[in-house]
Amino acid sequence: MQSFRTEIENPVVEKDIIELERKIRLFKEGKVDEERFRSLRLARGVYGQRQPGVQMVRIKLPYGKVTGDQLLRIADVSDEYSTGRLHITTRQDIQIHYVNLDRTPELWAELEKSDVTLREACGNTVRNVTASELAGIDPDEPFDVSPYAHAVFQFFLRNPVCQEMGRKFKMSFSSSDKDSALSFIHDLGFIPKIKDGERGFKVMLGGGLGSQPNHAELVHEFLPVDKLIPFIESVLRVFDRHGERAKRLKARMKFLVQGIGIEAFLKLVEEQQLALSYQEYPIEVKDFEKDYDALTAEVPEVVIENEKGYNAWKTTNVVKQKQEGFYAVGIKVKLGDFYTDEARKLAALIKKYASNELRLSLRQNILIRDVREELLPYFYQELSALGFTATGYNTTIDITACPGTDTCNLGIASSTGIADVLEDVLRNEYPEYVNNTDVTIKISGCMNACGQHNMAHIGFQGMSIRQGKLVAPALQVLLGGGVLGNGSGRFSDKVIKIPSKRGPQALRALLDDFKSNGKEESFLAYYDRQGQKYFYDFLKPLSETDNLVADDFVDWGHSEAYVQAVGVGECAGVVVDLVATLLFEVEEKLENAKIALAGNQWADGIYHAYTAFINAAKALLLAENVKTNTQAGIVKQFDELFAAQLGLEGTFAKLVYQINENEPTESFAKTYLEEATSFYKTVDAFRKKQLEDEVTK
Structure with missing residues (x-):
């Protein structure tokens, strides 16, 4: 190092x-x-x-x-x-x-060296803060949400409140009421609003996908922007303290909200106010304002030889910005994979001829921003040379898929393989869907929904299927999900499970029936009118397993027979805490608290000390094989089992929950840290005596 x-x-x-x-x-x-x-x-x-x-x-x-x-x-x-x-x-x-x-x-x-981080990209932390790729250039946006997404990212990166939660936590910022950042499936989702000339957000809370998708609940019609970060911090404190920690499948925030109810949850949020780092947190937006007059790169001479291709590309891949005379160029990145030689050429292109910025999209694509209209032919020429002018950006043919069995431990069946095949089916047999934005297709390799299959119009989930003792890759077909806008959405219904190799037949059957029986209506209206059983009935022949052939036992993109091999997933970062390791980490928390106080970061120091209290108590409870599902549960159980043995003055709860009863002042921070340090020394001595007694027995 x-x-x-x-x-x-x-x-x-x-x-x-x-x-x-x-x-x-x-x-x-x-x-x-x-x-x-x-x-x-x-x-x-x-x-x-x-x-x-x-x-x-x-x-x-x-x-x-x-x-x-x-x-x-x-x-x-x-x-x-x-x-x-x-x-x-x-x-x-x-x-x-x-x-x-x-x-x-x-x-x-x-x-x-280029201000790019890995920190908290995985694990039980605040994951990447997402936003509409059009934020800042969207003609429909009330204001640019980018500064607010950036401020949230910065504030909670390495923040002690969200380092060791029970599960991951996801947030999104949509640019407009179209809700392209999918607020309804997030732990917290934000949609920009203006009320009486003031900026704010509509706030959705408690959404999620996975095996049990849950629609987020509306908690604020209008939250002023200065209250954004204090509100998020309050929510995270509640989730950290009351969220499930032992049972992975019940540890997301949606289950906490379901368990105690939204009113009780928001009451707990309100109780955090006194302890917050800030009661209001103004966010600076000037750094995100661009001088478009300065974007004056000379226009190279270009001769477009394929006018038809160029016009088709402009129709599906070029988006008019709210800035007059500027356009965004969408690059459809197949399965989200591109390579470093292409990346370098893209970097050179945007540095010289755009605003030196691109955005990655929620559909695994690339959006180049701030391209002057007269430069569009040049961009088409240069992107064509990279193979980056495939039509269908953000259309039906633009299929979303997770890595599945390519690299993920949890993958059950290939999602990238079937996505590749289905895109070929669409492009070759259903060219009308190259321009269609009414139908979305999404694929996940397992139930965890990283490919968002259970909120798609047509979704596929990787599974397995048996024929006697043999196992074949399979797909669960889901229908009827979608984004409705302004915080509303719907989840797909599970319709039927079919062998993976029949996925193309299923897609053809669905699109052909929609063409024949759809009454000039949206796909969702068509699905609702026909009903789930209608689709089950006409897809049922594809689910039969008594007629499987050898090829059905080989997954898409593979040449060898399918083997179901599911490992231990790490996306949630679930861990088994050992007593010695926990006590060692208490020392680290106390040291972090000292460092925070030395930097006058009183709230951070207090929270590090709070975590030290919790981890020290948890260590003794684990030594007795006591379940420690939540931090609140740890406090309660510690009082019942150890408070008297350790000779605490008063209850452990009273000691720990001072964090809610005091403002984050220098005086309280120092006192609280001293008490946490003293408590740790008491616990450590008690544990050492336990071990000594065990040896002498």
């Missing part, structure tokens, strides 16, 4: 990277528990993949924004540490695969 420590200008980032290198070394020496080490590396964007011995590294790109220099840096890193392939996710990240664990600190340090 010495070779790059001095090259990182930000001491906080440098410390973070050095800590990762140190924990890797301790893990390999057997001094750090594997499960706790997993939690640490996940919070640094390092994710185990399906193939043993290598890692997937997720690069966190808030609201999908990438500059030319950042794209060049990512390309260099991918070539040096990975395979040169870049994968765009449905959360506007970039993933690279087959990375050696030992080299991840070095990789991270290289990225930080």
